[in-house]
Amino acid sequence: MTHFIDSTLASGLGFVAMDEVNKVIGEIHAYTPDVYCFSHVLSNLTIAVAPGYQGKGVGRLLLNTFCKTAEEQRSDITRIELFARESNKGAISLYQSLGFKIEGSLTKRIKNQDGSLESDILMAWIRQ
Numbered sequence: 726m727t728h729f730i731d732s733t734l735a736s737g738l739g740f741v742a743m744d745e746v747n748k749v750i751g752e753i754h755a756y757t758p759d760v761y762c763f764s765h766v767l768s769n770l771t772i773a774v775a776p777g778y779q780g781k782g783v784g785r786l787l788l789n790t791f792c793k794t795a796e797e798q799r800s801d802i803t804r805i806e807l808f809a810r811e812s813n814k815g816a817i818s819l820y821q822s823l824g825f826k827i828e829g830s831l832t833k834r835i836k837n838q839d840g841s842l843e844s845d846i847l848m849a850w851i852r853q
């Protein structure tokens with residue numbers, strides 16, 4: 726967590742969603758790898774909404790805010806990329822609805838809790 730927060734503050738973009746008593750109920754972040762050739766990329770976008778708050782529009786609000794802010798305030802960024810488990814259909818359709826495209830599949834990259842393997846889907850948003 727400390728690494729994610731430090732990297733996001735240093736070179737990335739991130740938001741939290743809070744409820745009416747300022748409890749954090751969702752989070753999104755991505756950051757630029759510390760190498761010149763990736764300086765136009767926000768990578769490893771990660772989003773999570775607390776289980777009790779899922780399915781209420783919080784994830785869409787976070788991702789929409791993230792993409793809009795990157796588009797309007799980070800002209801240095803032309804690519805946002807992420808990985809999603811192949812089975813995470815809800816997240817994949819959320820990303821697609823906001824302009825992310827599937828670029829490929831990393832076969833059996835993910836080991837699930839039960840030991841089964843599944844593919845990781847690479848998706849990206851490209852500035853037009």
Ligand SMILES: CC(C)(COP(=O)(O)OP(=O)(O)OC[C@H]1O[C@@H](n2cnc3c(N)ncnc32)[C@H](O)[C@@H]1OP(=O)(O)O)[C@@H](O)C(=O)NCCC(=O)NCCS
Pocket residue numbers: 772773774775778779780781782783784785786808809810813814815816818819822
């Ligand atoms: C994926 C996640 C961030 C979505 O956040 P959310 O607040 O539940 O999503 P929203 O209520 O804003 O729904 C937005 C869209 O997500 C999709 N979606 C979310 N959960 C879904 C599900 N269980 N089944 C199908 N679609 C789903 C739908 O396309 C939905 O579209 P709609 O707005 O037209 O209804 C959230 O469910 C979560 O934290 N999951 C666990 C962590 C995770 O999987 N993170 C992504 C890793 S790649």
